[in-house]
Amino acid sequence: MKKLWIMLLLAGMQAYGQNEDAQQLKKIYDAALIEGKAYDWLNYLSNQIGGRLSGSLEAQRAVEYSKAQLDSLGLDRVWLQPVMVPKWVRGTAEFAYMETAPGVTSTIPICALGGSIATPLGGLKANVIEVQGIEELKDLGKSKIQGKIVFYNRPMDPTLISTYDAYSGCVDQRYSGAEEAAKYGAVGVIVRSMNLRLDDLPHTGSMGYGDTAVGDRIPAAAISTNGADMLGTTLKLNPDTKFYFKQNCKQYDDVESFNVIGEIKGSTHPDEIMVVGGHLDSWDLGDGSHDDGAGCVQSMEVLRLLKLSGYKPKRTIRAVLFMNEENGLRGGNEYAAQAEKKNENHVFALESDAGGFTPRGFSFDSSDTDLKKIQSWAPLFEPYLIHLLEMGYSGADIAPLKKEGMVLAGLRPDSQRYFVHHHAANDTFEHVNKRELELGAGSMASLVYLIDKYGIGSE
Amino acid sequence: MKKLWIMLLLAGMQAYGQNEDAQQLKKIYDAALIEGKAYDWLNYLSNQIGGRLSGSLEAQRAVEYSKAQLDSLGLDRVWLQPVMVPKWVRGTAEFAYMETAPGVTSTIPICALGGSIATPLGGLKANVIEVQGIEELKDLGKSKIQGKIVFYNRPMDPTLISTYDAYSGCVDQRYSGAEEAAKYGAVGVIVRSMNLRLDDLPHTGSMGYGDTAVGDRIPAAAISTNGADMLGTTLKLNPDTKFYFKQNCKQYDDVESFNVIGEIKGSTHPDEIMVVGGHLDSWDLGDGSHDDGAGCVQSMEVLRLLKLSGYKPKRTIRAVLFMNEENGLRGGNEYAAQAEKKNENHVFALESDAGGFTPRGFSFDSSDTDLKKIQSWAPLFEPYLIHLLEMGYSGADIAPLKKEGMVLAGLRPDSQRYFVHHHAANDTFEHVNKRELELGAGSMASLVYLIDKYGIGSE
Numbered sequence: 074m075k076k077l078w079i080m081l082l083l084a085g086m087q088a089y090g091q092n093e094d095a096q097q098l099k100k101i102y103d104a105a106l107i108e109g110k111a112y113d114w115l116n117y118l119s120n121q122i123g124g125r126l127s128g129s130l131e132a133q134r135a136v137e138y139s140k141a142q143l144d145s146l147g148l149d150r151v152w153l154q155p156v157m158v159p160k161w162v163r164g165t166a167e168f169a170y171m172e173t174a175p176g177v178t179s180t181i182p183i184c185a186l187g188g189s190i191a192t193p194l195g196g197l198k199a200n201v202i203e204v205q206g207i208e209e210l211k212d213l214g215k216s217k218i219q220g221k222i223v224f225y226n227r228p229m230d231p232t233l234i235s236t237y238d239a240y241s242g243c244v245d246q247r248y249s250g251a252e253e254a255a256k257y258g259a260v261g262v263i264v265r266s267m268n269l270r271l272d273d274l275p276h277t278g279s280m281g282y283g284d285t286a287v288g289d290r291i292p293a294a295a296i297s298t299n300g301a302d303m304l305g306t307t308l309k310l311n312p313d314t315k316f317y318f319k320q321n322c323k324q325y326d327d328v329e330s331f332n333v334i335g336e337i338k339g340s341t342h343p344d345e346i347m348v349v350g351g352h353l354d355s356w357d358l359g360d361g362s363h364d365d366g367a368g369c370v371q372s373m374e375v376l377r378l379l380k381l382s383g384y385k386p387k388r389t390i391r392a393v394l395f396m397n398e399e400n401g402l403r404g405g406n407e408y409a410a411q412a413e414k415k416n417e418n419h420v421f422a423l424e425s426d427a428g429g430f431t432p433r434g435f436s437f438d439s440s441d442t443d444l445k446k447i448q449s450w451a452p453l454f455e456p457y458l459i460h461l462l463e464m465g466y467s468g469a470d471i472a473p474l475k476k477e478g479m480v481l482a483g484l485r486p487d488s489q490r491y492f493v494h495h496h497a498a499n500d501t502f503e504h505v506n507k508r509e510l511e512l513g514a515g516s517m518a519s520l521v522y523l524i525d526k527y528g529i530g531s532e
Numbered sequence: 533m534k535k536l537w538i539m540l541l542l543a544g545m546q547a548y549g550q551n552e553d554a555q556q557l558k559k560i561y562d563a564a565l566i567e568g569k570a571y572d573w574l575n576y577l578s579n580q581i582g583g584r585l586s587g588s589l590e591a592q593r594a595v596e597y598s599k600a601q602l603d604s605l606g607l608d609r610v611w612l613q614p615v616m617v618p619k620w621v622r623g624t625a626e627f628a629y630m631e632t633a634p635g636v637t638s639t640i641p642i643c644a645l646g647g648s649i650a651t652p653l654g655g656l657k658a659n660v661i662e663v664q665g666i667e668e669l670k671d672l673g674k675s676k677i678q679g680k681i682v683f684y685n686r687p688m689d690p691t692l693i694s695t696y697d698a699y700s701g702c703v704d705q706r707y708s709g710a711e712e713a714a715k716y717g718a719v720g721v722i723v724r725s726m727n728l729r730l731d732d733l734p735h736t737g738s739m740g741y742g743d744t745a746v747g748d749r750i751p752a753a754a755i756s757t758n759g760a761d762m763l764g765t766t767l768k769l770n771p772d773t774k775f776y777f778k779q780n781c782k783q784y785d786d787v788e789s790f791n792v793i794g795e796i797k798g799s800t801h802p803d804e805i806m807v808v809g810g811h812l813d814s815w816d817l818g819d820g821s822h823d824d825g826a827g828c829v830q831s832m833e834v835l836r837l838l839k840l841s842g843y844k845p846k847r848t849i850r851a852v853l854f855m856n857e858e859n860g861l862r863g864g865n866e867y868a869a870q871a872e873k874k875n876e877n878h879v880f881a882l883e884s885d886a887g888g889f890t891p892r893g894f895s896f897d898s899s900d901t902d903l904k905k906i907q908s909w910a911p912l913f914e915p916y917l918i919h920l921l922e923m924g925y926s927g928a929d930i931a932p933l934k935k936e937g938m939v940l941a942g943l944r945p946d947s948q949r950y951f952v953h954h955h956a957a958n959d960t961f962e963h964v965n966k967r968e969l970e971l972g973a974g975s976m977a978s979l980v981y982l983i984d985k986y987g988i989g990s991e
Contacts, residue, residue, distance in 0.1 A: 099691075102691070102693075103691045106690045106691050107690055107691060231565045231566055231967070232558075232561070232562045232565050232566060234561075234915060234916055234917060234971075236967075269967065270966065431890070431946050431948050433917065456693060457693055458693060458892065458920075460919040461917075487890050487946065489890050489965055489967045489968050489971070490965050490967075490968070493965070506948055506949050506952070507729065508690070508695075508728065508948045508949075509948050509949070512693075512948070
């Protein structure tokens with residue numbers, strides 16, 4: 074009989090706990106949707122500042138603006154963490170055409186890939202060899218590649234439901250295409266944009282030369298998906314078609330920049346730190362609204378929503394706006410290095426860097442035990458249509474923090490529209506829906522609340 | 533021992549069945565994403581035809597175009613089902629302003645509600661009484677309403693995660709606001725647009741006068757959300773503010789139009805009919821891409837995808853493009869009446885009328901037994917991020933078909949952006965994402981396949 078009473082008592086406490094949590098989540102989501110600031114902040118970052126490439130004036134203005142906004146939230150501490158970042162500058166607008174016969178040309182939209190060298194001052198013109206991937210280079214060999222422009226034209230796979238999977242399946246062409254083609258004597262590379270839609274916008278993104286000697290490096294550019302299809306078709310009809318492109322981008326010396334950090338001190342476990350973050354830098358073609366202005370303003374909003382909801386975190390919660398995710402990851406690395414140096418105990422980190430679209434859930438880099446604990450909260454998330462709580466990728470900036478027993482997480486928004494905008498001139502504010510952005514912030518704050526309340530991190 | 537063998541055999545057959553179904557769904561989704569026609573069809577409907585209000589030339593062109601496209605699919609039968617529809621015409625552009633002092637005016641974006649009468653030729657100017665809903669009229673009484681324009685200003689509730697719930701909570705103001713206000717001597721009504729976003733676009737939609745005598749009817753218009761906020765604020769500062777509006781819309785006699793129907797004859801149960809549909813008519817302000825061009829092209833695509841995937845349906849599958857959902861539901865009613873008259877046996881109907889956004893699942897009007905059967909297919913849908921299979925609303929056009937034991941279903945796309953576009957000038961093609969539209973078509977075809985294969989419909 075006594076046992077029954079205890080069981081009833083425990084069941085009652087559990088039900089009460091669930092109910093209290095449900096109310097807390099409703100408070101958080103309601104605040105996000107009724108009195109959210111994320112959208113206004115993003116409007117400023119996007120429309121008053123714009124694209125924020127590392128080392129640019131815009132990046133510095135974004136640091137100052139986001140620090141000032143965090144300062145206004147009444148947090149326990151807000152500070153800038155210095156970090157040296159690469160400074161790559163696009164220069165004047167790129168120009169390209171294909172030439173099917175001497176003087177018969179069609180302009181094709183291109184943009185330099187981030188980190189690329191310039192073409193010679195007068196541009197570069199050569200025959201083109203089309204490949205579907207890096208592995209084809211070996212078979213073709215130096216004889217067929219030497220002196221030519223290599224055209225990487227493997228498209229993203231439209232049948233993959235997660236567009237990130239489709240991206241992962243193609244992005245080696247962009248990142249390593251120039252390094253690999255240079256080994257066979259290519260004089261330049263052009264890469265089909267990482268875009269599932271057929272349109273006229275080239276999508277930039279980082280590339281690297283590995284250990285290619287400076288003198289052997291070749292320029293690399295992205296061409297729009299329509300441009301890639303047109304060039305591919307033309308080459309079939311006329312393999313002697315030439316391609317011309319001109320870009321005068323340049324890598325300067327590293328400059329100082331900053332991670333922007335705001336924190337709420339934990340009430341009972343101040344030494345246990347939970348991070349929620351996004352990256353403040355962006356590519357320069359659009360205004361970086363989805364990638365990753367959205368993640369930054371959502372992370373700032375998490376602190377604000379927790380305060381608005383009246384919740385006092387037991388652990389220290391930090392919003393970290395990382396600098397230089399796009400072309401160096403210096404901010405993420407520096408944050409982790411400083412954490413190591415100061416012997417800080419990070420128990421959890423969550424990144425939003427997949428666009429400001431309707432949130433579908435989170436993926437976790439955690440132990441099975443921790444994942445099970447998180448999955449036990451699924452009923453709390455169900456009213457908000459959050460249905461993915463599974464193992465998977467977290468985020469580039471927080472990855473360097475990973476230690477045994479620590480949990481990393483990534484927000485997983487709907488991915489269907491992301492690569493229409495990713496790294497292109499149309500990654501702009503009007504393509505972010507206010508409610509979708511706010512639901513992401515509410516979901517992130519809810520997860521942080523539950524993890525803070527119930528603890529996480531198994532050995 | 534024999535029992536064990538049988539059990540293993542049955543388990544094996546079940547696994548084989550699931551595996552075969554998984555492959556069939558993959559075929560369907562792959563076809564939708566690689567060689568889909570829905571987006572091209574929608575492009576034509578939206579950009580070559582445009583808004584398709586019942587009785588308009590555009591509606592007739594949409595009938596002819598969609599029939600021709602169905603004809604090209606090699607179906608077993610394609611036909612037009614005649615139906616008389618109302619013909620309401622907006623006339624010249626509406627005009628409105630508020631007047632805070634004689635001659636001091638600010639223009640406010642409005643549009644006539646569908647079915648409204650015109651204002652007097654020179655427009656209508658009167659004092660304004662703001663209410664948060666119909667129930668307030670009774671308290672105010674004739675003394676405070678007589679001779680005034682009633683301004684319904686209850687906004688959609690942003691904290692409701694399903695925006696349809698927020699819509700349902702407000703739309704009585706639009707539909708019945710004029711009928712109710714007329715009882716208290718109001719001279720006109722203006723209604724806050726059913727839009728969760730603050731912007732300058734008025735959203736139309738149907739309204740009715742009930743049994744109000746013709747001479748007692750008053751004109752009704754929607755005003756944009758920004759306009760509503762501005763008018764509301766102004767009325768607080770100056771309750772004597774007047775509102776002027778002018779519209780010359782008109783109801784004509786009914787005209788003949790058509791439901792467009794295409795079918796694949798069932799191989800073993802041709803008399804059991806499954807319907808998949810959307811509505812071909814739309815409001816006139818935009819081009820009706822989301823509401824409901826999307827549902828029409830997805831329904832046509834279901835037939836095409838089933839053929840492409842090589843599946844031979846046991847039951848008869850019909851795509852029905854209903855006419856006149858927006859302001860009369862004549863198409864849905866006529867289709868059901870003809871089915872009744874011909875004693876046709878409809879076992880299932882699915883409607884897509886919630887926009888061409890990323891599909892999240894389906895809701896069902898069914899018995900518990902049928903729902904359980906459908907929910908047993910959840911693992912097959914999981915790879916496509918379809919996670920909602922639950923009781924709920926199906927669709928306006930198919931509702932008249934409902935009989936005991938029959939299952940109705942509605943596609944449930946992500947709803948966050950829908951009411952930004954719904955019934956407004958920005959319900960246009962560029963706001964439909966190709967992949968999102970295609971995933972909806974793939975999901976619908978997959979559900980139709982599973983229901984055809986395993987049967988549905990309990991007593």
